[in-house]
Amino acid sequence: MTTTRPTIRDVARLAGVSHQTVSRVINGALLVSTETRQRVDQAIQTLGFRPNAIARSMAQGQTFTLACLSPNLTDFTFASIIEGAVNEARTHGYFLLSAPCNDEDSFATLVDELVNSRRTDGLIVINPYIDGRFHFLSPQFPVVYVGAPPRGEPFNSVALDNRDGAGLAVRHLVDLGHTKIATITGPLTDDSAVERDLGFRAALVEAGITIHPSWIVQGDWSATSGYEAFHTLAQAAEFPSAVFAQNDRMAIGLMRAAAEAGLHIPDELSIIGFDDMPLASYFTPPLTTLSQDMWEIGRIASRLLIQKAENPLEPPTHTCVAAHLVIRATTKAVKQ
Amino acid sequence: MTTTRPTIRDVARLAGVSHQTVSRVINGALLVSTETRQRVDQAIQTLGFRPNAIARSMAQGQTFTLACLSPNLTDFTFASIIEGAVNEARTHGYFLLSAPCNDEDSFATLVDELVNSRRTDGLIVINPYIDGRFHFLSPQFPVVYVGAPPRGEPFNSVALDNRDGAGLAVRHLVDLGHTKIATITGPLTDDSAVERDLGFRAALVEAGITIHPSWIVQGDWSATSGYEAFHTLAQAAEFPSAVFAQNDRMAIGLMRAAAEAGLHIPDELSIIGFDDMPLASYFTPPLTTLSQDMWEIGRIASRLLIQKAENPLEPPTHTCVAAHLVIRATTKAVKQ
DNA sequence: ATGAAAGCGCTAACAT
DNA sequence: ATGTTAGCGCTTTCAT
Numbered sequence: 190m191t192t193t194r195p196t197i198r199d200v201a202r203l204a205g206v207s208h209q210t211v212s213r214v215i216n217g218a219l220l221v222s223t224e225t226r227q228r229v230d231q232a233i234q235t236l237g238f239r240p241n242a243i244a245r246s247m248a249q250g251q252t253f254t255l256a257c258l259s260p261n262l263t264d265f266t267f268a269s270i271i272e273g274a275v276n277e278a279r280t281h282g283y284f285l286l287s288a289p290c291n292d293e294d295s296f297a298t299l300v301d302e303l304v305n306s307r308r309t310d311g312l313i314v315i316n317p318y319i320d321g322r323f324h325f326l327s328p329q330f331p332v333v334y335v336g337a338p339p340r341g342e343p344f345n346s347v348a349l350d351n352r353d354g355a356g357l358a359v360r361h362l363v364d365l366g367h368t369k370i371a372t373i374t375g376p377l378t379d380d381s382a383v384e385r386d387l388g389f390r391a392a393l394v395e396a397g398i399t400i401h402p403s404w405i406v407q408g409d410w411s412a413t414s415g416y417e418a419f420h421t422l423a424q425a426a427e428f429p430s431a432v433f434a435q436n437d438r439m440a441i442g443l444m445r446a447a448a449e450a451g452l453h454i455p456d457e458l459s460i461i462g463f464d465d466m467p468l469a470s471y472f473t474p475p476l477t478t479l480s481q482d483m484w485e486i487g488r489i490a491s492r493l494l495i496q497k498a499e500n501p502l503e504p505p506t507h508t509c510v511a512a513h514l515v516i517r518a519t520t521k522a523v524k525q
Numbered sequence: 526m527t528t529t530r531p532t533i534r535d536v537a538r539l540a541g542v543s544h545q546t547v548s549r550v551i552n553g554a555l556l557v558s559t560e561t562r563q564r565v566d567q568a569i570q571t572l573g574f575r576p577n578a579i580a581r582s583m584a585q586g587q588t589f590t591l592a593c594l595s596p597n598l599t600d601f602t603f604a605s606i607i608e609g610a611v612n613e614a615r616t617h618g619y620f621l622l623s624a625p626c627n628d629e630d631s632f633a634t635l636v637d638e639l640v641n642s643r644r645t646d647g648l649i650v651i652n653p654y655i656d657g658r659f660h661f662l663s664p665q666f667p668v669v670y671v672g673a674p675p676r677g678e679p680f681n682s683v684a685l686d687n688r689d690g691a692g693l694a695v696r697h698l699v700d701l702g703h704t705k706i707a708t709i710t711g712p713l714t715d716d717s718a719v720e721r722d723l724g725f726r727a728a729l730v731e732a733g734i735t736i737h738p739s740w741i742v743q744g745d746w747s748a749t750s751g752y753e754a755f756h757t758l759a760q761a762a763e764f765p766s767a768v769f770a771q772n773d774r775m776a777i778g779l780m781r782a783a784a785e786a787g788l789h790i791p792d793e794l795s796i797i798g799f800d801d802m803p804l805a806s807y808f809t810p811p812l813t814t815l816s817q818d819m820w821e822i823g824r825i826a827s828r829l830l831i832q833k834a835e836n837p838l839e840p841p842t843h844t845c846v847a848a849h850l851v852i853r854a855t856t857k858a859v860k861q
Numbered sequence: 862a863t864g865a866a867a868g869c870g871c872t873a874a875c876a877t
Numbered sequence: 878a879t880g881t882t883a884g885c886g887c888t889t890t891c892a893t
Contacts, residue, residue, distance in 0.1 A: 194643075196886055207864045212888065220862055239641040244886035247583045247869050254622070262608040263601060272598040275624055284644070286590070286622035288611055305575040307530075308620070412807055441807045448809075471748055471777045473784075473809035532870055543880045548872060556878055580870035583885050865892075876881070 195236040204232040215240050253283050255494055256303045257313040258290040265466055266483045267315055270335060273487025274313055281495050283310070296322040304330055311494040313487075318380050331497040333490045337380040339507045345493045347486050347508045351381050354479045354512030355388030355433065358461045361477075361514055362431045363396045366523040367459060371404035371429035373418040373439045385435045385463065404429050408439045415442025419450070430459065430523050437462035437469055437478055444472065444519065455521035465515050474518035481512045531572040540568040551576055589619050591830055592639045593649040594626040601802055602819050603651055606671060609823025610649055617831050619646070632658040640666055647830040649823075654716050667833040669826045673716040675843045681829045683822050683844045687717050690815045690848030691724030691769065694797045697813075697850055698767045699732045702859040703795060707740035707765035709754040709775045721771045721799065740765050744775045751778025755786070766795065766859050773798035773805055773814055780808065780855065791857035801851050810854035817848045 197215070201208040206225055213221050214229040221229075232238075246252045255278050259267045275285045286309070290296050303309045304326070311331035317323040318337050326332050326344075334346040362370050372389050375382030386405075393400055403425040408414030415434055419442075422428065434440035440462030444454055452458050454474060462469065465480035489508055496503055533551070537544040542561055549557050550565040557565075568574070582588045591614050595603045611621045622645070626632050639645045640662070647667035653659040654673050662668050662680075670682040698706050708725050711718030722741075729736055739761040744750030751770055755778075758764065770776035776798030780790055788794050790810060798805065801816035825844055832839055 198886080208886090209864060209888085210862085213863085216888085222862060225862080239637065241886055242638075242642040242644045243579060243582045243588060244869095245888080246579045247871090247886075248888040250869070252579060262598075262611065263604040265599060265601070268599040268604045271623075272625055275598065279624065284622050284624070284639075286620050287607075288615070288620070289608055301575065302578075302620075306578040308578045412804060438804065441804060445807055468748060468774065468777060468804075471781055472807065534870080544870090545872085545881080546879060549879085552872085558878060561878080577870055580885095581872075583870075583887090584872040586885070863893085865890105867888105867890080869886105869888085871885090873884085874882085877879080 194241075195238045197238070197240070199236055200229065200232045200238050203236060204228045252308060252310050254309050255283050255285045255311045255313065255491065255498075256299075256309040257285055257287040257315065258296065258299055259287060259315040260291060260319070261289045262287060266464060266481075269483035270313075270315060270487035270490070273484035274491040275487075277488040277491035278495070281491075283491075283495060285313075285491070290322075293320045293322050297325050300325045310498045313490045313494060316379065316381070319378060329501070331494055331501070333494045333497070335486060335490050338384065339505075343505050345490075345497060345505045345507070347489045347493065347510065349381070349481050349483075349486065350509045350511050351384035352388035352391070354463060354481070355385040355435075356392040357512065357514045358433045358463065358479060359389055359392035359396070361461065361516070361520065362433065362459060363392075363398070365431075365459065365520060367431040368398050368523075369401075369404075369427065369429040369431065370398065371401070371406070371422055371432045373406050373408045373415055373432060373434045373443065375408060375410045375435045375439075377407060382435055389433060401425075401427075401429075408435075410436050410438060412438045412442035412445070415439030415444075416446045417442075419443050419446030423450070431520070432458065432460050434460065434462050437464040437466045437476060440476060440478070440519070441472055444476075455519050456524070459520040459523070461520055463512075469515075470517055477517045477520040478515050479512040480515045482510060486510055530577075531574045533574070533576070535572055536565065536568045536574050539572060540564045587834075588644060588646050590645050591619050591621045591647045591649065591827065591834075592635075592645040593621055593623040593651065594632065594635055595623060595651040596627060596655070597625045598623060602800060602817075605819035606649075606651060606823035606826070609820035610827040611823075613824040613827035614831070617827075619827075619831060621649075621827070626658075629656045629658050633661050636661045646834045649826045649830060652715065652717075655714060665837070667830055667837070669830045669833070671822060671826050674720065675841075679841050681826075681833060681841045681843070683825045683829065683846065685717070685817050685819075685822065686845045686847050687720035688724035688727070690799060690817070691721040691771075692728040693848065693850045694769045694799065694815060695725055695728035695732070697797065697852070697856065698769065698795060699728075699734070701767075701795065701856060703767040704734050704859075705737075705740075705763065705765040705767065706734065707737070707742070707758055707768045709742050709744045709751055709768060709770045709779065711744060711746045711771045711775075713743060718771055725769060737761075737763075737765075744771075746772050746774060748774045748778035748781070751775030751780075752782045753778075755779050755782030759786070767856070768794065768796050770796065770798050773800040773802045773812060776812060776814070776855070777808055780812075791855050792860070795856040795859075797856055799848075805851075806853055813853045813856040814851050815848040816851045818846060822846050 197208045197211040200211045278285045315335045317334045406418045406421045462478035469476045533544045533547040536547045614621045651671045653670045742754045742757045798814035805812045
């Protein structure tokens with residue numbers, strides 16, 4: 190029942206030409222007479238022939254497949270990057286395969302099976318510096334790093350301007366009169382957390398506000414950790430009037446804890462998040478946050494990768510995408 | 526600089542054996558003497574040889590790649606299915622490539638490029654019945670449908686038990702004494718919406734409650750549509766005491782509208798959603814909903830697909846995964 | 862404008 | 878236990 194599918198030779202036989210001519214036709218070569226082209230097209234139709242992509246890859250040494258390694262596939266930000274990347278890849282005739290990758294070991298395995306086994310023409314790596322993973326990649330292979338600032342390696346990268354985004358957050362709070370500003374960071378092993386923290390500190394310094402160490406608490410991106418951070422902050426000598434949470438989930442957890450403690454938001458505590466996740470405007474009150482176009486970041490990553498794959502000599506590029514402030518209802522001018 | 530990578534023939538030459546023996550070694554064949562195996566392994570090491578997956582696919586007529594076509598990659602439910610599917614696939618030595626697919630045209634193109642071009646060994650299709658898309662698939666090709674009940678086609682399928690889930694929702698409300706129960710459905714072109722609606726109606730009938738047509742309003746899964754549904758319901762002759770929203774986003778939109786209208790939830794209106802999306806417990810009040818293990822559904826889909834790919838004669842299976850009730854704070858016993 | 866020959870890097874089938 | 882010979886279905890030379 191495995192009716193073996195027709196090959197270019199079957200088409201050639203039916204059209205009365207060589208298989209090479211068929212190859213020329215399906216590749217749109219110009220040096221084929223209109224008449225034979227028609228005969229071949231006809232034969233392709235009647236046989237229902239479709240070229241075998243694997244055989245093509247084999248002959249060309251190219252797979253027209255990219256891969257994306259992401260900490261996970263479900264976080265909205267990662268999923269958006271991937272979706273943007275797939276869409277861009279498709280417009281260039283590529284497919285994109287994605288795999289979740291949590292640690293160095295699985296990264297090494299994936300690189301082996303994807304890169305060393307020649308399954309892909311290029312790799313998008315989200316959050317490459319979490320651990321030593323980026324060491325597994327040879328500089329010759331087309332790679333684009335997403336979400337991390339360049340560190341001198343000769344790789345392409347696309348990143349959100351985390352530092353600047355954090356600055357926007359702080360300046361918004363300062364503009365509202367806040368001076369007692371705390372922050373909840375992500376794990377400081379993540380580049381984005383470090384960058385947001387640097388931006389936070391720089392903006393505070395710029396505003397002439399001294400940094401209060403007990404107002405910097407580390408979370409793990411989860412809502413729970415934001416919830417716990419509230420209680421950590423509550424133990425400090427003085428309580429802040431505003432908190433910049435490095436992501437929306439932690440901001441939401443913080444809001445919950447504050448509400449349970451009887452604090453009114455934003456009257457008694459201003460909160461600003463980062464990400465503008467779906468439904469951020471549906472929490473109570475609607476969350477002020479920083480919005481980022483992850484879809485666009487994914488598109489840029491794909492575009493850079495394909496450029497690099499098709500022209501390996503191009504020097505690496507570092508693109509930075511700006512975040513922008515979305516003011517909703519969790520921030521308010523400080524009471525004097 | 527394109528240092529051409531070593532092939533099995535290079536390894537063979539260095540080890541002083543035939544290339545076929547190398548093939549045997551890398552495939553773990555038993556009929557190789559320990560001594561030659563060691564020599565070959567040694568040669569593989571020194572050359573840094575890794576088998577070319579494409580060449581393998583070519584020779585074996587198998588790609589060890591699956592594909593998943595999903596309406597999008599960002600919705601948490603879809604992303605979870607995909608992540609579950611990737612993980613299961615990886616444990617069987619397969620990769621999974623995913624692509625968003627909104628309409629019949631892009632579906633046809635994708636099937637052509639993935640299936641007809643022999644790029645994949647099998648296909649997972651999420652929500653196959655949205656339009657006529659499923660017609661493009663030949664019954665011989667390994668396919669698993671996710672999220673739709675079987676319709677007599679000879680395909681494998683995995684679906685959430687939407688009908689039963691809706692029944693759980695209604696029974697929960699009935700148990701709390703509600704009889705004035707409205708619903709917000711998804712677009713009734715989606716199977717899951719139809720199924721949830723059928724479950725809703727059946728449970729109402731079973732409880733001896735008559736169905737009030739103006740208490741059935743159609744949304745589009747978005748929070749906005751849930752928000753608007755509130756105002757549609759407000760125009761009905763009588764207002765319900767409880768609403769079953771077919772997904773959490775619509776439930777959240779409804780909550781927002783109800784709050785703005787000064788209705789207290791759950792005292793004056795009980796609301797139950799469906800999905801148990803991330804942070805469902807962080808809304809105000811925390812959302813009562815139905816939880817579903819999409820990750821598991823993805824795993825099952827992959828497993829079925831690989832079984833089918835490796836043993837085409839297996840008869841198709843239809844798996845149903847149960848949803849379960851998560852009671853939080855948006856539902857409450859009706860005031861008498 | 863077309864064809865013939867030679868691979869791409871591997872596995873399958875049949876030796877020995 | 879190992880080697881030899883043919884492919885897999887296409888593209889890339891190089892002829893003509």
